[in-house]
Amino acid sequence: MSTTTRDERLERRIDTLIHDDAQFAAAKPDPAIAAALEKPGLSLPEIIQTALQGYADRPALGQRAVEFVTDTQTGRTSVRLLTRFETITYRQLGDRVGALARALTHDSVHAGDRVCVLGFNSLDYTTIDMALAKVGAVSVPLQTSAAVTQLQPIVAETEPTMMAASVNQLSDAVDVLLSGHLPAKLVVFDYHPEVDDQREALDTARERLADTAVVVQTLKDVLDHGATLAAGSVAEPLAASGDNDSLALLIYTSGSTGAPKGAMYRQSNVGKMWRRSSKNWFGPTAASITLNFMPMSHIMGRGVLYGTLGNGGTAYFAARSDLSTLLEDLRLVRPTELNFVPRIWETLYGEYQRAVDQRSVDPGEPAAREAVEAQVMAEQRQDLLGGRYIFAMTGSAPMSPELRNWVEALLEIPLLDGYGSTEAGMVMFDGEIQRPPVIDYKLVDVPDLGYFSTDQPYPRGELLLKTENMFPGYYKRPEVTASVFDADGYYRTGDVVAEVAPDRLVYVDRRNNVLKLAQGEFVTVAKLEAVFGNSPLVRQIYVYGNSAHPYLLAVVVPTEEASAGTDIAALKPLIADSLQTVAKEAGLQSYEVPRDFLIETTPFTLENGLLTGIRKLAWPKLRQHYGERLEQLYTELAASQANELSELRRSGAHAPVLETVSRAAGALLGAASTALSPDAHFTDLGGDSLSALTFGNLLREIFDVDVPVGVIVSPASDLAAIAAYIEGERQGSKRPTFAVIHGRDALEVHASDLTLDKFIDASTLAAAPVLPPPSAAVRTVLLTGATGFWAATWRWTGWSAWTWSTAR
Structure with a gap:
């Protein structure tokens, strides 16, 4: 589709939504406010204030409505989500931000002070973040998925004046504070005093910090205090220009490739995230209604939130940090922008597959299945996604072409692939x-x-x-x-x-996440994980390698469908076959296919620390969690290989050839016995040219037959063909080899090695002396393999009556 056609379709779609959808029409950006935001020299607080005042009466933030439910038996009260969102306006948000800014300034939080924030994106979190910008403090978002041991050095390095934590992360926050740096205050947000568990968590935090100077307060208490302070008591930072472009934000990298490092963002850089109009990829009249679920510890999460507010839109927040409510949240919000990482698109695809499979279709009727698939897509487009999206983007990680094609078929608009970095x-x-x-x-x-x-x-x-x-x-x-x-x-x-x-x-x-295997081959782990993630049986996969070994291992989390009603022993060969199929389709090298893997029934999640805040694999944590078991698997494979190979060398020649060839391939490559079918190819089982050489040597040891590497790795050779080759060589005449003539480990060769007994069998040589001589004169001589001799010594003189023949 050409850019012009795409733009025209988008413009028509926006016009239709403005006419038919009142919320969409009301969320259009105001050109005057957009122009005011672009005024040169504005400080970050001034940019924020321009948006808050300009869009004062519009809905700014939305979160799920809740109700409090008391158990009649226990008497304990919990919170329950309702199927609707509640919003606050830009004016109300501005009042909250102003009150908190005054309270923070009153409590000695000054420009340049660092403040660590630990929690999931929410109305409270946004209030804190914007108030920090207003007073010129430096926001330091912490990953909720990070272990306490990872958070401790960040807090120690930044030395925050204050820390804010959601009630769900309060215990971790206290652990971090008790292990090192102690700020003056700990503010607890997303707190409902009606809920017994939350109230008890707050009491416990206060008890644990009782012997320190840390003051523990709820965000509501701080806001109430700020509301009593006089307006104008906050000294705002200078404009973001020249030397006054001060530090505003520290984004600590996920640590996927090493220790977390704090990337510094100045006021001007954060301000650009609010200025959507200067680069609006989907038109100046496009409304921003977004579902925010990305963590504030990742720049993508901030970009979506700030861009929405700077565009006069409404930012809704997912109800659960584990995204267990994501599909329901999507249905309720009906976002106009779909800013998703590949993992979320995969979730939508899984939902699509589930819906299709629920509607029984005769496999022999492809047309009927296509009709069901189209119907499910139409329903997802309108009911799940809301039918009013005008923009879709993926980023943060690679996406397979197959998944991208499916997404674009679902959306019926182009999927924009964004590339950037922190x-x-x-x-x-x-x-x-x-x-x-x-x-x-x-x-x-x-x-x-x-x-x-x-x-x-x-x-x-x-x-x-x-x-x-x-x-x-x-x-x-x-x-x-x-x-x-x-x-x-x-x-x-x-x-x-x-x-x-x-x-x-x-x-x-x-360039990073590249592993050099023992045979010298380089493998890119992240790429392989993306490829193998396309297997219909694989929900998640962690690829593991050790440069001391020539092959990879993995940890596989099967899909729920694959695990249902299937025991691990039966599931493993199915997954192994699927990985081989996916690898072949993707054109992977054989050494890129994991030789063996562990099956993990518990998914990698934010909660268990095996995913980063943006749901990418947390490689250091996965290595820490599974490394010992995977190294043990390496050890077990080596021991099993040695034992099996020893047995094969001892007795393999006496068993059926195909059985021995299959066992040898399995032992050498670590393949499951169920994968060793007669039509299996050596390379498909994970073999390469180097392992083929080893395999050929092994077969020679067992059968005393040389099997060339070319035969082993040939696309025409499966295990049955290799066995047939060996049987043919054993039954027929065998040409002498280098090893037979000169010795298997010979480093030098000599003419004296070329004796007749190396080329002619013993019975023929023994009978030669008693053979009858020729009965007539010799007129013809056949020289075979003697072209060089012939060219060097043939002289016509004295030989003219002879007929010479040469054979090569």
Whole structure:
């Protein structure tokens, strides 16, 4: 679809929604306010205040309505979600922000002070975040999925004046404070005093901190105090220009590739997230009604929230941090923007598959199934997603082409693929460099992985950038900061791309998360996890490798459907077959396929710490959690391999050839016995040319038959064909080999090794002396294998009456 056609369709869709949907029409951005937000030299507090005042009477934030339910037997009160959202206006939000800002200033929170915030995105969280910006404090969002041991060094490094924690994370917050730095105050938000569990959690926190100087207060108490203070008591920071562009935010990286580092954001960078109108990819009249579920510890979560408010829209919050209510929240909100990471799109696809499977369709009637699929898509489009989205985007992680195709079929609009980073900001949409904010880019060779600017048909290399939104560095980490910039000031993204045209780049690989296997092959773990995630039996997969071994292992979480009614022993070979199928479809190398894997029935989640805040695999945590078991699996595979190979060498020649060949392949490659069918190919089982060489040597040891590597890895050779080759060589005449003539381990060869007994069987040699001589004169001589001799010594003189024949 051309850009013009796409833009025209979008414009028509927006016009229809403005006419038919009152909420959409009321949420259109105001051109005058958009222009006011673009005024040069505004400080971050001034940008926020412009939006709050300009859109004062519009709904700003929405969260699920609740009711309190008391159990008649226990007498305990809990909170229950209702199937509707409640909103507050920009004016009400501004009143809350102003009251909290006055209270914070009164309590000695000053410009430049750090304040750590631990909790899920919510109305309360947003109030705190905006109040910190208003007083010029530095917000330090903490990942709710991080372990206390990961949070401790961040708190120690930032030395916050105050900490804020949601009641659900209150216990972790106290653990962190008791282990080191103690701020003056701990503010508890998202707190309902009516709920017994929450009230008890607050009491426990106060008891645990009783011997410290930390004051524990609820956000409501702080807001009530701020409401009593005189307006204008907050000294706002200077405008964000020149030397006055002060620090506003620290985003600590997820730690997927190492220890978390605090990326610094100045006021100007945060302010740009509010200024949606300067780069509105879906039109100046497009309303922003969003469902916010991304964590505030990730820049994508902040971008969606700030962009919505800066556009005069309404930001609704998911009711549960574990996203257990996501589908219901989507139905209620009916968002106009779908800003999802691939994992969320996968969730929607899973819901689609479930809905299709619920409607029984005869497998022999593909037309009927296609009709059901179309019906389910139409229902999801209108009922699940709300039918009024005008924009869809994926980002933060790679998405498989298959999933992308399905998403676009569902939405019936293009899915925008965003590329950016915490450090550099937004860089590309659909592979096209965005200018602005990108100032310049270049590709740098990565010799270790074989990527060069001279590659054909397109230059390839690590992407280095200069952007208007580039971060100034990592907080208190000058050495680390220096390491991510080259001598010319370009930021090293760590991503390898191909330049298919000027300003058009295609992601190729990740320089990091690359593992070199024992045989020297490099594997990109994140890419493999994305590929194997396409298996219909795999819900999640963690690929693990150790450079001391030539193969990979994995931990697989099966889908609920795959696990239902199937025991682990029966499920494992099914998953193994599925991984092989997916790998073949994706064109993976055999060494990229895990040789064995653990089956985990408990999914990787934020709560158990095995996913990061944006639901990417937390590799260090997964390595810590499963590393010992996976290393033990390496050990067990090695021991099993040794035992089985020893047995095969001892008795394999006496068993049926196909049985021994299959057992040998299984022992060498660690393949499940059920995968060793006669039509299985050695490479499909995880073998490569190196393991084929080992396999050939093993077969020679067992059968005294040389099986060439070419035979083993040939696409025409399955296990049955290899067995047939061996049987044919055993039954027929065998040509002499190097090992037979010169010795298996010979380092030098000698002419004296070329004796007749190496080429002619003993019975023929024994009978030769008593054979009758020729009865007539010899007229013809056949020389075979003697072309060189013939060319060097043949002379016509004296041999002219002879007929020579040569055979090669």
